[in-house]
Amino acid sequence: MREVVEEARKIFPLSPFEGEKISFMDEESSWVLVRNRERLFSWGRYNFSNHVCSVFLFTTLFPTRSKIVRFELLTGAWVLMFLEGKGQRQCFFFNEESYALKERVRLGYGYLSKYEFEAKLGEGSNALFVSLFRMGRTSAVNFSMKCDTDLEIVVPFRGDMDVGLRERIEEEVNSVRLDRDVFYPCHEIGFSIDKIVPSVTLKAQLLSLKGELLKEVSLERGKKVVFCRGEDIPDGEYQFRLIWLDKNRKQEVTNTSFNIAKITPTEDLVGFDFLERRKYMTLEHFSKNPQSPNFLYKELWSPITGYILGEREKIWSQVAKYALGLYSQIDNEVIVDVCEFILNKKDCSEFLLQAILRLMYWDREKQRLEPEVREIMKKAILNFRFWVDEPGESLMHMGSENHRVLLHAAEFLAGQLFPDKVFYNSGQDGLFHALKGRTYLIEWLRQRGKFGFDEWNSNCYYTVNVAPLVNVYDFAPQEDLILRQLVKQVLDFMFFILAEDSFHGVFGTPCGRTYSPYVKYPDFQYTGSLCWLLYGEGSLWGGSGMGAVSLATSKYELPRILADIAASSEIVESRQRQGFEDPANIVVYRTPEYMLSSVLDYSKGVCAPQTHVAQITFKNKAVVFWSSPYSSSEGAGVRPDYWSGNVVLPRVIQYRNVLALIWRRGNFFWMSHCFLEPSKFDEIRREGRWLFARAGKGYVGIFSKKGLSFAEKGQYAGREIVCYDPDNVWLVECGCESEWGSFENFVNGVSLSKIIEGDEGLTYHSPSIGEFSVGWKKDPTLNGKPIKLNSPYLIKSSWARSLFGRGLIAIRHQGKRLELRF
Structure with missing residues (x-):
């Protein structure tokens, strides 16, 4: 590992800008703009043997005047750092034996190290160069840094780049929208873009997973890019790569990419x-x-x-x-x-x-x-x-x-x-x-x-x-x-x-x-x-x-x-208690038009790297679910990542078709969000803090106590609902045509229902089940009576019953019986 660190020192004299090439340990790449918003920058990969993971970061700091600044660094990696300004260079190296180590902070399956140190920042521009290293099977790196003074942070641009133009280009980058990531033969393979900057050219490419260029389109005007139809390309994984060129169409300004797949869905063959x-x-x-x-x-x-x-x-x-x-x-x-x-x-x-x-x-x-x-x-x-x-x-x-x-x-x-x-x-x-x-x-x-x-x-x-x-x-x-x-x-x-x-x-x-x-x-x-x-x-x-x-x-x-x-098309409510070491109480409410399921009151407030807490499933494979990520990265090397696991588990309460997810602030918590792809739904409606969706004859209303909005940039722009307040309650009511008649009736009935908000939670007067009262600590109630959270049954539904720990499972349906004895 120390040899890798020493090799990294050779590249620090560089003053990189976006798009510039970089070479390290016989690998080549380019500097790219990190657009992540999370509190802890993370990147990782899952390996099957020990590998060294290396990540390089660079930016410029501008203090109001020359001063000694106290920094706090949080990381799960070895860190080699340079600060350079006004002719002076300061070098820092942090690992677990570092004199600056203050404490270790638990995160998921591992720990992060917190360091405190002082550095002198000169007046004007100070270059900050950070390299992160970690060796292991799951070679993830994490990094955040804060200081005790106000600093202006400026991303380094190419010398001839106009800052105002670069900001407008970034607005165009953020306006890219994908309806979906998984395309079928009937879909158009492409994306839309809301803003066009006249003085630059956008080059859009469709690439194979191997990186082969399959099709390229240049956009100077227009807001819709269609490479082909799904039926025109083989089933497989692909990538959209978007490259912005300067006014001479010669030099790259910035780029971004989106991973997609095209498959032919499997036809049903029931029976x-x-x-x-x-x-x-x-x-x-x-x-x-x-x-x-x-x-x-x-x-x-x-x-x-x-x-x-x-x-x-x-x-x-x-x-x-x-x-x-x-x-x-x-x-x-x-x-x-x-x-x-x-x-x-x-x-x-x-x-x-x-x-x-x-x-x-x-x-x-x-x-x-x-x-x-x-x-x-x-x-x-x-x-x-x-x-x-x-x-x-x-x-x-x-x-x-x-x-x-x-x-x-x-x-x-x-x-x-x-x-x-x-x-x-x-x-x-x-x-x-x-x-x-x-x-x-x-x-x-x-x-x-x-x-x-x-x-x-x-x-x-x-x-x-x-x-x-x-x-x-x-x-x-x-x-x-x-x-x-x-x-x-x-x-x-x-x-x-x-x-x-x-x-x-x-x-x-x-x-x-x-x-x-x-x-x-x-x-x-x-x-x-x-x-x-x-x-x-x-x-x-x-x-x-x-x-x-x-x-x-x-x-x-x-x-x-x-x-x-x-x-079966019966309406069934199932209760389960599963797990020898840390039992989880699960409730599943399945109807002909939707299924709502969650794990009740499970380890609230802790970090759970791979726990998925609640989901609504409709026909047409439309799903809705929630998480609280610590990172915007995804992959097996980052746990929890952007969609799987939770940096802070919510308290989840469900009664039949009504659900609440209650979040409280915790380490690295920066947002909770909900995955919902409008292209999978027939109607989407917004009423104040409620968002409503219809898939076929199934309906859902989603309420956020601290407000909600669709994400405005990134892979999931327009396909995730976000709330950046760490103390929030998400509320859900599901319904269907047979209960409500029209979708309009459902929207009106739910959105006009009384909600009494408190510091700890809320009381919702549901038009279907009655007074549903929940909080972070208080016992949840329905119409004043406690909602049972713990079940003595391994499985209990109209189809099966087994006491937890007994080892006898009895399954019954339409006069038939199956017994399992352990």
Whole structure:
């Protein structure tokens, strides 16, 4: 790391301006304007082995006079800083051993260091150069700095740039609007722009994910850019890149980019009788579409689809081809690359190992794979480190719920596959590993049946859990009835939750762990492919095929009662209590026109890096949800990011169709916001502090105590509702045509309802449920009676019932019954 810091010193004599090239550690980039508004600048990437993350920042400071200024620096990185002005240069270096370290501040999964130091600022311009470094798997960097005096901060411009013109260009940048990020064949691929600066040229480009230029348009007049229709380009991920050129159209002034995807949505095929057909179609899809639409890199986090394993996700395409009998089309290079990844014991190796094990078990009889390929697969298995009690080191994370089942299942299956072989890492034979893996696996399964999931209702990790469970169910000895029965019952329980709490294939509940693409874009939920396979609604673009391909090739049989529940149009209210360590009380209110769901009064005020607290789901995959980000960045390396997780969890109260989210200020809190894409709705209305929307026959009214407005710039301009007051209450009422008649009646009835505001919360006289009173500390009430927040039931609805911790789940529907015993 210190070598990297020393290398960074060489670039500090520069006085960079926007667009200037920069070279560091054999990588080239350009200086760009940081347009973020958050209190803590953040950038990060998720890696599978330790990497150094380097970020460089530069600006100019203008004090009113020459003076000694006291600074406070907050960061999660090593910091090398230069201050230069009036012929003097000051250099500072901060790490955890720094003399200036004042304290450590908790943020999410880690800590930030707070430093205090003094520096002399000369009269006039002072250049501030900051470089941030961090090494690790999640190599995120964070940075904020404040001082005890007033300073004018000026972004450095190119020498010949007129400041007034540059400000007008920035207004044009901020006026760019996207209707959506995910386009279908029927959509026009493009964007709109509200302001045009006559003396500059805007060059708009459509790029592939690889960076290839597909189409370019120059704008001198006009406010709408259409590159093509969705049907004109292949399914995949793309980027809009916008470049502003000076009046001579020679030199770049500034640029910005927007990530998008184009996909062909999966058509519904509802009905239990189509299950076998859906299995075949699932395998056919993933054999041709090995992962997210256009993956080109081996390790990549996509802000649209979210996949991070890159080309290695293609391993599930090979599994699908094998299952379809397309042996000659199997890509051996993908299998070898995956095995090398596993041999290096990189993080998430156990995800890929499930595919290798499935292929190995199949190929014991068929012998379709090349002998040398089988040999490297065997080597990858025998060298693996299956648990924390084994010798050696690895870069694998082993502690969370999904990692545990992946590792325990892999150990059991590997040991059973090679019972008399010595495993090189542990020095134990396969029989030992089979017994140990089975022991841990049995305990994991019983905990799920009694206490639910710690990563409750996760729209990504649900699918991750399916692959190892299906492998165990398919390849455990037929005589091991206890293990196979427990596995099947956990799968039944998971698929019941999917059936009951999905809305037309969208798993629209709060999540214990999720990532931003899966809450923003239902097409890319990992659970979407499971929902489509099992019940006929959802999206086969959800996930790499890890869960769906495993399930489509499995001996597991879906109980018909679950398919009937998924297809039901009944109004159902479900209460759940899930989680062994920190139970979450979840409520789901599902109607034919919408579904409203939340986690009640859960850990209010704390930072929750991946917790999704509430959502409304309508038809047409229209979703509405809230979060409080600490950063405007997105990706697995930043947790919580702009849309997934919360820097401060709100207190959430729901009763049927009415919901309140109450936020109070906390560390790094700078705003709460609501995701709502107008293009997915048929009508949008604004009435004072209320915003109303209609999707088909479903209605929603959203109220913000401290006011609301649509964001005016960035990727989500016009598609997110923001409130910058840290002490706020968001209030929601849902309704539908069968209850209200017209949308006009709903808007009038809700907007004219009485709201009594207090310092702590509010009382809302709902026209549908009555007097709904909530606050940060006060007990919530409905018509003067307490609203129950904690449930003694693992699951309780008109379809299922189970006491928390008992281990007996009874599912009933239309005279049919399914009992799960743990």
